[in-house]
Amino acid sequence: MNPKPALVELVVGDMAATLAFYRRLGLDIPADADNEPHVDVGLGGLRLAFDTEATIRSFDPGWTPPAGGHRMALAFDCDTPAQVDSAWAELTAAGYKGHLAPWDAFWGMRYAVVHDPDGTPIDLFAALGA
Numbered sequence: 851m852n853p854k855p856a857l858v859e860l861v862v863g864d865m866a867a868t869l870a871f872y873r874r875l876g877l878d879i880p881a882d883a884d885n886e887p888h889v890d891v892g893l894g895g896l897r898l899a900f901d902t903e904a905t906i907r908s909f910d911p912g913w914t915p916p917a918g919g920h921r922m923a924l925a926f927d928c929d930t931p932a933q934v935d936s937a938w939a940e941l942t943a944a945g946y947k948g949h950l951a952p953w954d955a956f957w958g959m960r961y962a963v964v965h966d967p968d969g970t971p972i973d974l975f976a977a978l979g980a
């Protein structure tokens with residue numbers, strides 16, 4: 851298993867307001883992204899993604915905004931869909947809590963979510979067709 855950090859994801863309540871904030875910090879985010887459910891921008895090898903709460907609920911219907919918890923997840927690129935499945939199996943077999951078993955997401959990736967020891971979601975992904 852050799853996943854590598856690739857993406858930091860923030861779940862947002864108001865995409866336009868959030869993107870305006872990050873534009874003020876210098877991120878190059880197109881103005882027409884304000885109404886999108888998912889936006890990601892390059893950070894020089896790492897990407898920062900913004901997903902609306904509705905986008906998260908589209909594949910995790912029980913999700914609710916945290917109360918005293920996190921509003922972001924770390925994502926690791928596993929290179930191939932098979933490696934997503936392998937990483938999921940290895941981590942959950944080691945006792946880490948699996949949250950969402952691997953599935954083929956509508957945005958063209960194999961995806962899974964496990965929690966780190968503190969409960970932070972760690973997304974495992976690979977492009978479909980990889």
